[in-house]
Amino acid sequence: MSLHIMLIIVGMAVVTYIPRMLPFVFLKADIVPPRIEGILKNVPHAALGALIFPGALLIHDNVLFGLSGIVAAFTISFLGGNLITVVLGSIILLTILMPLF
Amino acid sequence: MKTAETPFLGSNFSLGLRDGLPIALGYIPAAITFGFIAQTTGLTPVESVMMSLLVFAGAAQFMALSLLAAGTGSLEIIFTTFIVNIRHLLMSASLNENAMDDNPWKKAGYAFGITDEVFAVTATKEDSVHTGYIYGVFIISYASWVVQTGVGYAVGGLLPATIQQSLMFALYALFIALLAPALKRQRKVLVLAAASAVLNSLFSLFLDTGWAIILSTTIAATVVEWIAPAQKRPSGGTSTQRRST
Incomplete structure (x- = not known):
């Protein structure tokens, strides 16, 4: 184990932890202005949009592969599947479709 | 298998473990790939697992490996990690709006675990989010990430590339499963x-x-x-x- 690598890892750990920790420790939820609170409450669903696109389309050279997965996951969700069902269902479908791509 | 020793853990913690299970599953291919690439990059097993143990940030860890492989300087790698992960400042501020008030030390503890996926699962809850619940989602995801990094280091090369590619969709499927019910409402x-x-x-x-x-x-x-x-x-x-x- 090299000291050089360990220093990089510790540095990465510090700069990753601090932004995650600051709001929880120093931001008092009840003194946030209503407008900012409204924006922060919009963040989860907006973030999901950005976390899915364009990443999901780019997991294979052929965008249709990711697109099939997206359609499958939305379909299983809308049919009422829970988190595990959606994850496993779309992976199984993609594995079956894999030879086509 | 309950580890409820204090009142704030207990049933909320178990619920968190349950809802974190899809993340734990989704992390398997990502962590195995990470462990395997870490090995091919020339990191020791301890260094690889240590990175997952201390950093717990998928995208940034992959980026660090490619920068290490390219011979990039330490400060540049750390700075890139900061830039890639600064988005969690926004996510933590957002989750903090819905998280129950609690001792700052407890909140500082689960703050370590706010990855994109842990944020997505906890922040899409309708009501006030319990501290024990956040710990549950975090712990099961974290355990999977760290353990599978070690597994990937040891045997990652054995996984066929075709299966890896469809497994890589797992986390996107999770995000879609979290978004879809709210879309209907x-x-x-x-x-x-x-x-x-x-x-x-x-x-x-x-x-x-x-x-x-x-x-x-x-x-x-x-x-x-x-x-x-x-x-x-x-x-x-x-x-x-x-x-x-």
Whole structure:
């Protein structure tokens, strides 16, 4: 184990932890202005949009592969599947479709 | 298998473990790939597992490996990690709005575990989010990430590439499963997610992943709040029911 690598890892750990920790420790939820609170409450669903696109389309050279997965996951969700069902269902479908791509 | 020794753990913790299970599953292919690439990059097993143990940030860890392989300097790697992960400042501030009031030390503890996935699962809860619940989601995801990194280091090369590719979709499927139920309930969710998806697709053409996500999320969240301000919830509003300890 090299000291050089360990220093990089510790540095990465510090700069990753601090932004995650600051709001929880120093931001008092009840003194946030209503407008900012409204924006922060919009963040989860907006973030999901950005976390899915364009990443999901780019997991294979052929965008249709990711697109099939997206359609499958939305379909299983809308049919009422829970988190595990959606994850496993779309992976199984993609594995079956894999030879086509 | 319950580890409830203090009151704040217990059933909320178990619920968190249950809801974190899809993340734990989704992390398996990602962590195995990470462990395997770490091995081919020339890291020792201890260094590889240590990185997952101390950093717990998928995208940044992969980026660090490619920078190490390219012979990039330490400060540059650390700075890139900071840039890639600064989006969690926004996510933590958002989750903090719905998280129950609690001892700052307890909150500082689960703050370590706020990855994109842990944030997505905990922040899409309708009501005030219990501290024990956040710990549950975090712990099971973290355990999977760290353990599978070690597994990937040892045997990652044995996994066929074709299966790896479909497994890589797991985390996207999880995000979709979290988004879909809210899409059915509220028109606003569709506008938020679609706007942010389009913006991120544009921004990621010329910006780092971290910045692109921050910008698109902030712009979509702000514009939608400006057009359609959040109404006070008709019943069961979380702000009035926030628990204090």
